[in-house]
Amino acid sequence: xxxxxxxxxxxxxxxxxxxxxxxxxxxxxxxxxxxxxxxxxxxxxxxxxxxxxxxxxxxxxxxxxxxxxxxxxxxxxxxxxxxxxxxxxxxxxxxxxxxxxxxxxxxxxxxxxxxxxxxxxxxxxxxxxxxxxxxxxxxxxxxxxxxxxxxxxxxxxxxxxxxxxxxxxxxxxxxxxxxxxxxxxxxxxxxxxxxxxxxxxxxxxxxxxxxxxxxxxxxxxxxxxxxxxxxxxxxxxxxxxxxxxxxxxxxxxxxxxxxxxxxxxxxxxxxxxxxxxxxxxxxxxxxxxxxxxxxxxxxxxxxxxxxxxxxxxxxxxxxxxxxxxxxxxxxxxxxxxxxxxxxxxxxxxxxxxxxxxxxxxxxxxxxxxxxxxxxxxxxxxxxxxxxxxxxxxxxxxxxxxxxxxxxxxxxxxxxxxxxxxxxxxxxxxxxxxxxxxxxxxxxxxxxxxxxxxxxxxxxxxxxxxxxxxxxxxxxxxxxxxxxxxxxxxxxxxxxxxxxxxxxxxxxxxxxxxxxxxxxxxxxxxxxxxxxxxxxxxxxxxxxxxxxxxxxxxxxxxxxxxxxxxxxxxxxxxxxxxxxxxxxxxxxxxxxxxxxxxxxxxxxxxxxxxxxxxxxxxxxxxxxxxxxxxxxxxxxxxxxxxxxxxxxxxxxxxxxxxxxxxxxxxxxxxxxxxxxxxxxxxxxxxxxxxxxxxxxxxxxxxxxxxxxxxxxxxxxxxxxxxxxxxxxxxxxxxxxxxxxxxxxxxxxxxxxxxxxxxxxxxxxxxxxxxxxxxxxxxxxxxxxxxxxxxxxxxxxxxxxxxxxxxxxxxxxxxxxxxxxxxxxxxxxxxxxxxxxxxxxxxxxxxxxxxxxxxxxxxxxxxxxxxxxxxxxxxxxxxxxxxxxxxxxxxxxxxxxxxxxxxxxxxxxxx
Numbered sequence: 066x067x068x069x070x071x072x073x074x075x076x077x078x079x080x081x082x083x084x085x086x087x088x089x090x091x092x093x094x095x096x097x098x099x100x101x102x103x104x105x106x107x108x109x110x111x112x113x114x115x116x117x118x119x120x121x122x123x124x125x126x127x128x129x130x131x132x133x134x135x136x137x138x139x140x141x142x143x144x145x146x147x148x149x150x151x152x153x154x155x156x157x158x159x160x161x162x163x164x165x166x167x168x169x170x171x172x173x174x175x176x177x178x179x180x181x182x183x184x185x186x187x188x189x190x191x192x193x194x195x196x197x198x199x200x201x202x203x204x205x206x207x208x209x210x211x212x213x214x215x216x217x218x219x220x221x222x223x224x225x226x227x228x229x230x231x232x233x234x235x236x237x238x239x240x241x242x243x244x245x246x247x248x249x250x251x252x253x254x255x256x257x258x259x260x261x262x263x264x265x266x267x268x269x270x271x272x273x274x275x276x277x278x279x280x281x282x283x284x285x286x287x288x289x290x291x292x293x294x295x296x297x298x299x300x301x302x303x304x305x306x307x308x309x310x311x312x313x314x315x316x317x318x319x320x321x322x323x324x325x326x327x328x329x330x331x332x333x334x335x336x337x338x339x340x341x342x343x344x345x346x347x348x349x350x351x352x353x354x355x356x357x358x359x360x361x362x363x364x365x366x367x368x369x370x371x372x373x374x375x376x377x378x379x380x381x382x383x384x385x386x387x388x389x390x391x392x393x394x395x396x397x398x399x400x401x402x403x404x405x406x407x408x409x410x411x412x413x414x415x416x417x418x419x420x421x422x423x424x425x426x427x428x429x430x431x432x433x434x435x436x437x438x439x440x441x442x443x444x445x446x447x448x449x450x451x452x453x454x455x456x457x458x459x460x461x462x463x464x465x466x467x468x469x470x471x472x473x474x475x476x477x478x479x480x481x482x483x484x485x486x487x488x489x490x491x492x493x494x495x496x497x498x499x500x501x502x503x504x505x506x507x508x509x510x511x512x513x514x515x516x517x518x519x520x521x522x523x524x525x526x527x528x529x530x531x532x533x534x535x536x537x538x539x540x541x542x543x544x545x546x547x548x549x550x551x552x553x554x555x556x557x558x559x560x561x562x563x564x565x566x567x568x569x570x571x572x573x574x575x576x577x578x579x580x581x582x583x584x585x586x587x588x589x590x591x592x593x594x595x596x597x598x599x600x601x602x603x604x605x606x607x608x609x610x611x612x613x614x615x616x617x618x619x620x621x622x623x624x625x626x627x628x629x630x631x632x633x634x635x636x637x638x639x640x641x642x643x644x645x646x647x648x649x650x651x652x653x654x655x656x657x658x659x660x661x662x663x664x665x666x667x668x669x670x671x672x673x674x675x676x677x678x679x680x681x682x683x684x685x686x687x688x689x690x691x692x693x694x695x696x697x698x699x700x701x702x703x704x705x706x707x708x709x710x711x712x713x714x715x716x717x718x719x720x721x722x723x724x725x726x727x728x729x730x731x732x733x734x735x736x737x738x739x740x741x742x743x744x745x746x747x748x749x750x751x752x753x754x755x756x757x758x759x760x761x762x763x764x765x766x767x768x769x770x771x772x773x774x775x776x777x778x779x780x781x782x783x784x785x786x787x788x789x790x791x792x793x794x795x796x797x798x799x800x801x802x803x804x805x806x807x808x809x810x811x812x813x814x815x816x817x818x819x820x821x822x823x824x825x826x827x828x829x830x831x832x833x834x835x836x837x838x839x840x841x842x843x844x845x846x847x848x849x850x851x852x853x854x855x856x857x858x859x860x861x862x863x864x865x866x867x868x869x870x871x872x873x874x875x876x877x878x879x880x881x882x883x884x885x886x887x888x889x890x891x892x893x894x895x896x897x898x899x900x901x902x903x904x905x906x907x908x909x910x911x912x913x914x915x916x917x918x919x920x921x922x923x924x925x926x927x928x929x930x931x932x933x934x935x936x937x938x939x940x941x942x943x944x945x946x947x948x949x950x951x952x953x954x955x956x957x958x959x960x961x962x963x964x965x966x967x968x969x970x971x972x973x974x
Contacts, residue, residue: 069258099287253284470500
């Protein structure tokens, strides 16, 4: 019976009931050691007779063993592997140790999401037969690869008959963040529950001792049960009432005292069980025999309920007993235990090397080499977190400094592959300390530059790419092209042409194979910086050459480089090509597991949707980019999504409070590198709300400086704000720049905006001619409804002033309908005011935007379903289970007034 946990028990019962009904979820149960986390979830499991119950426990010594926790949890479902898609079954078979890993390194791509989706697929298949309850005890000790996969799965159970319960110890163990998951924090028992528990377990305890235990235990159930084993009242008073030690350390003292009272042979057996952690009976007894102990020596520990035997394995009564048994032994005994365990293991047992490492007392190349081989083996299953942990450990045992630097480099590269930027940085500091090998330093600095880019530290990333190129120049000159190319790209993002030129000149001095690419990118950068002599036409031509080169490489182009191509296509105004490239990049990144490239690709795809007037789609892609960035540990995704998409759409809609809230969040993530995008969003907000002077002030500074090329898209806004405030001279140069861009691009939608600006700048008599040319160009290229509506608004205003009222009404109604559909309220109201002035006060019939009826997730699912993808294909694109994809789809049907996929295709979403 659980005392004082009625609310918590009911909460877990609700989770199980929901899972039975096909509404899965995950719950993290947190609390200090001994507070009753395991007892609570065990009680829930006892009520789950109709469930398939899966269990695993995080073990401290397995914290660095790739997918150890996942193997323990999912191996009972191996019989369902035949029913999941073949590629998922293949990945899981390797991860679960059912088939050998590939001989040559890890599978391509970032397997965190690939393994996560495969695990989700397996659980979904099992849950189709009966509900599944996953219990993950001591999740804080899970190996990082298992933790990443299980957290991925935990966030995607909404439509599955799966409940997941994770227990996490607080206040002592490693940090185990679980963003996005529901939390249940277990506090101490109240006085009544604590007294009832103590009375049930200890009937004959005198009342004074009972009262002291109740005071000292402070509501901790394990403490209540263990305190009576303390030797004396004095010890209890010192250790349990002084407040100088945590409950965890106090309990460890109690268990340590009990272990100290055992015979030496019994303590030896407990140490071996603790050191092995796997509880392998035969292994422990073989090792014990070498140290003069045998199975019968375990009897005193069993009698004291410190250790149990069942299902062929030894288990401790509580994780703290394991800790006390191991940490309470002298160092020489621990070393001896690990050495003996290694001696009795088979030579090919993968655990053996870790015991050898634990037994080593100093640098040992044989141990280091064995650890390296183990890390490479783990990488074959995609266990990048395991890989960097073991490579780092191998480096620690390496006597030779240069060789230590090489192994630290392998660890840093694996840390980046695992998405752990902070760990990679920590390792890079060590590399510089141990080696002067320019080849190793080149690769290490390249990794550091990539991490800085993830963190949105553009200037530092540029500096590191240049440093990497310097190292490559000394060690492998032809390889310097890539970091120099990336340096130019970073300089462009920072709006610093001089740095881009430095990189290009360096490439040309080296005469490397790809120096023309670096020069073309630097030329493009120069053309989009008004302070340079390179023209926009030359810049656009350089970008076209780069695009043609990369497109010519076909499928061999990485997801990262495809995203870069989409950005170039945006810069030359080719929105159609950019949309196609960005969408294809997203698809390929998901298909190949190149998850690290996804946030940028999603943001670029969102920008194309924003420019095309599909604002709900842009927001959905931005939300997706933010969620994935959090899971990947990237800061840049949320910053770009907020600053370049969410803030822009909120600004055009006139949502002042929301715009500022989004901007504050972006600044909190990256205060130094979002000024242009943030000022742009605030300028658009001011402009939409009629604060033209403020809008012009914000924009003019960026248009006059070396701002990145996307500032060009704001020139039409600046021109209109300048006209309305009498500050036309402030935008004259910027407008000339914009005209060159439109001409070089050859894009009708840009030429239409040029004509609209000319209409604003012209006298009232000539303005109409330019507005009508702009409207005709928009009609020729009708894929930019918001820009077309802005032109119709200006044309309608001019027509009303020219007393061509019927024509004015037509234009103004068209504009109002678009603004209404997009939710751009200030613009809608402006068009309505003009309509009223033209004598038309009737309601505006806006074409309904069906996308507004859907959540971001539903919208993405519906788009893919309308394109003909199955639920399974949709799930693989969006990292969902097929059932969850179907769940979102069937929720969307009634909102859209349809009943099938065929109907979706007809909606023209």
